[in-house]
Amino acid sequence: MSETEQAAELLRNGRLVAFPTETVYGLGANALDPEAVARIFEAKGRPLTIPLIVHVPSIELARGLASVWPEKAQALAEHFWPGPLTIIVPKAANVPDLVTAGLPSVGLRMPAHPLALELLTVAGIPLAAPSANRFTQLSPTTAEHVREGLGDRVDMILDGGPCQVGIESTVISVAGETPRILRPGLISQTEIEAVIGPVETGAGAESPGQHPKHYSPRTPVILGASPEVGKGVRLDATNMPTDPADYAECLYRTLHGLDRENLDWIAIEMPPDTPAWAGVRDRLTRAAR
Numbered sequence: 001m002s003e004t005e006q007a008a009e010l011l012r013n014g015r016l017v018a019f020p021t022e023t024v025y026g027l028g029a030n031a032l033d034p035e036a037v038a039r040i041f042e043a044k045g046r047p048l049t050i051p052l053i054v055h056v057p058s059i060e061l062a063r064g065l066a067s068v069w070p071e072k073a074q075a076l077a078e079h080f081w082p083g084p085l086t087i088i089v090p091k092a093a094n095v096p097d098l099v100t101a102g103l104p105s106v107g108l109r110m111p112a113h114p115l116a117l118e119l120l121t122v123a124g125i126p127l128a129a130p131s132a133n134r135f136t137q138l139s140p141t142t143a144e145h146v147r148e149g150l151g152d153r154v155d156m157i158l159d160g161g162p163c164q165v166g167i168e169s170t171v172i173s174v175a176g177e178t179p180r181i182l183r184p185g186l187i188s189q190t191e192i193e194a195v196i197g198p199v200e201t202g203a204g205a206e207s208p209g210q211h212p213k214h215y216s217p218r219t220p221v222i223l224g225a226s227p228e229v230g231k232g233v234r235l236d237a238t239n240m241p242t243d244p245a246d247y248a249e250c251l252y253r254t255l256h257g258l259d260r261e262n263l264d265w266i267a268i269e270m271p272p273d274t275p276a277w278a279g280v281r282d283r284l285t286r287a288a289r
Contacts, residue, residue, distance in 0.1 A: 004115070007156050008123035011036075016043060016153070018132040018146045019119050020160030021111040023084045023169050023185075024139040024252070025146050026055065026129030027154060028119075031065075034096040037128050041098075043153040046135040050208050051101040052128040053086050053169070054108050057120035062108045065126060067092045072174045072196045079195045082112040084165050085187050088173035088206050099128050105175040105206050115160040130208060131168065132157075138217050138259070138287075141166055141252045148256075166249035167279055168215075171207040172199065182207035184278035186248055214286040217255045221288040222267045230264030237269065244276045251280065255287070 001009075007017045014036040017028050027043060029036040031054045041048055056062045059077045063069045066089040073087050091106035100106050111117065120127060131139040133149045140146045143159035170185030172192060180200040181189055192199055203210045226234045235254065241247045258266055268284055271277045 003158060004118050004122050007119055007158050010155050011119075011123045011127065012125065014039075015155040016040065017119075017156045017158065018143070018150070018154045019116055019129070019158040020113050020143070020163060021055070021116045021129075022113045022163060023111070023165045023167060024141055024163055025132040025143065026116075026127070027132035027150070028055070028127040028129040031099055031126040031128035032094060032096065034098050037096060037098045040128060040130065043150060044130065044133070044135050046130065048098070049101050050210075051103060051107060051206065052099050052130050053171075053208060054095070054099060054106055055116065055120060055127045055129050056108055056110055057117055058110065061126060062087075062110065065092050065095055065106060065108060066090060070174045072179055075196050076172065076174070076192070077110070080187060081110040082117065083110070083187070084112070084169040084185055085109065086169045086171040086207075088171065088175050088182070090175050101205070103206055105173065107171060107207065109169055113160060113163075115158060119158065136214050136216055138252055138255055139168060139215060141256075145252075145256055162253065164249060165245075166251055166253070167283055168209060170279065171209070173204065173206055175206070180204065183209045184282050186245060186279055188275040188278060190275045209286075214289075215252075215283045216287045216289070217259045217266065219259050219263050220265050221284070222265050223270055223284060223288045224267070226267040227265055232263050232265035232267060233258055233261075234267040235269065244271070244280055247271065248280050251283065
């Protein structure tokens with residue numbers, strides 16, 4: 001039996017498996033099994049009021065988890081899936097309320113990582129899978145990050161190497177009259193509007209990642225000027241990429257590494273305030289709260 005088959009069997013039996021996606025490592029459980037989903041919240045120390053994203057291997061399976069599948073959902077899925085975009089739609093009755101924090105909508109995503117797609121296909125079930133870390137802490141972009149953060153709270157870790165996107169997916173809701181980006185990510189508002197037309201932006205309870213303090217290393221993060229006291233490191237254009245995709249890919253990995261150096265602070269120069277940088281700026285702002 002391969003590692004993927006072992007992981008799929010554990011998931012079908014209600015256990016937790018950490019697996020790689022192109023964004024960050026996810027902590028997966030059978031999305032249709034409330035008891036399995038409850039283990040995610042327990043392992044992460046995550047409040048039950050925050051919904052989970054459900055990962056699927058195909059658009060067809062996604063449609064089966066929605067009570068309504070809007071035309072704009074189809075257009076977005078066809079253009080961006082598999083990829084780092086979560087689409088929120090009205091949920092079907094078979095999706096447990098625990099997954100959606102009691103809300104009438106569900107976030108769905110088809111990941112681009114080949115190992116994630118293989119696991120979803122072999123398991124034959126949709127997987128609820130937030131980032132595989134303790135609540136509010138840095139998301140993991142390697143299997144080692146998962147081991148450091150969760151330890152024996154997870155039944156198995158599938159190692160698929162470093163994540164290529166590096167920050168969590170863009171989240172857009174098409175459950176209302178006007179599409180709205182609830183969490184920015186690598187897929188920008190500009191790219192989305194090129195596919196479905198104008199969208200609104202703003203936080204919403206339908207999306208994860210809305211807690212003011214989130215994506216945070218143990219070391220205090222300061223945005224702007226470096227403190228004059230203590231031991232620290234400054235991240236700016238001299239030592240970080242100037243391309244938003246490259247910056248996102250290395251951000252969490254860099255912060256995980258700096259967390260091991262017993263620093264008093266990490267000072268970060270904010271990147272440009274443009275749509276392409278919105279996801280990175282969101283993560284930095286929350287990390288510094």
